[in-house]
Amino acid sequence: MTKRLSKQTYETELKRLQAQLVDMQAWVQASGARIVVIFEGRDAAGKGSTIKRIAEYLNPRVTRIVALPTPSERDKTRWYFQRYAPHLPAAGEIVLMDRSWYNRAGVEHVMGYCTSEQYHRFLHQAPIFERMLVEDGIILLKYWFSVSDVIQEERFVSRNDDPMRRWKLSPNDVLSITKWEDYSRAKDTMFVHTDIPEAPWHEVDNDDKRRGRINMIHHLLSKIPWQPVEREPIDIPPRPASGGYDRPPRDESAIVPDYAATLK
Numbered sequence: 001m002t003k004r005l006s007k008q009t010y011e012t013e014l015k016r017l018q019a020q021l022v023d024m025q026a027w028v029q030a031s032g033a034r035i036v037v038i039f040e041g042r043d044a045a046g047k048g049s050t051i052k053r054i055a056e057y058l059n060p061r062v063t064r065i066v067a068l069p070t071p072s073e074r075d076k077t078r079w080y081f082q083r084y085a086p087h088l089p090a091a092g093e094i095v096l097m098d099r100s101w102y103n104r105a106g107v108e109h110v111m112g113y114c115t116s117e118q119y120h121r122f123l124h125q126a127p128i129f130e131r132m133l134v135e136d137g138i139i140l141l142k143y144w145f146s147v148s149d150v151i152q153e154e155r156f157v158s159r160n161d162d163p164m165r166r167w168k169l170s171p172n173d174v175l176s177i178t179k180w181e182d183y184s185r186a187k188d189t190m191f192v193h194t195d196i197p198e199a200p201w202h203e204v205d206n207d208d209k210r211r212g213r214i215n216m217i218h219h220l221l222s223k224i225p226w227q228p229v230e231r232e233p234i235d236i237p238p239r240p241a242s243g244g245y246d247r248p249p250r251d252e253s254a255i256v257p258d259y260a261a262t263l264k
Helices: 008-030 047-055 114-137 149-161 170-178 181-192 209-223
Strands: 033-041 063-066 095-096 137-148 201-206
Touching: 008 047, 008 095, 008 181, 008 209, 033 047, 047 063, 047 095, 114 137, 114 170, 114 181, 137 209, 170 181, 201 209
Parallel strands: 033 095, 033 137, 063 095, 137 201
Antiparallel strands: none
């Protein structure tokens, strides 16, 4: 078993990589690049926490997280990829997809939420759709987060015992324990059909979340042809002398009570 990454090593390297992500984002804005990063994997595999670390210091107007809800009845009548197309990036934007169109190859297929015909049509169309995106100039990166059955169950128990994270545990998540092999077969089939040269899958071993996050972010930075961008210096002007402004009395404003003063 690989030794777990120490907290100090993890935090030091994470900050260094996050600084590079900020520089990479500046290059995206300057160059007009369009980037889509897909995060897929087992339930409790650590996709969301990795996305959180990536986006932590980035400009939300440039780097958007897309996590679509359950499709509406109208969505179900549209071309499957039509639901995702409006969320694709314009020039100078990054989109982080917390799950994606691959829902159809995973949970929808395993749980019976789509027909066999819809499933096989997806496996046929997904590579075509992705080739079109790449051909149009979008940088498309796909990551699959792997987690062992033992670690997954430990994380489910931890979430269930933590009132701050219990919302992350759904009935479908728990069913993934009983359908472990079904999800394994679905993932294998998905890779056979959609692991294409234009947009290959990259697998992240995420039993150790610290190690997995570092590995994934480092790999992401290595797959984007970014360069440091020279930024124009910003001069902060001196504050001008007062022009005679008087602030209204504070007791006339609805000031939030100083609750912090009651804390020991």
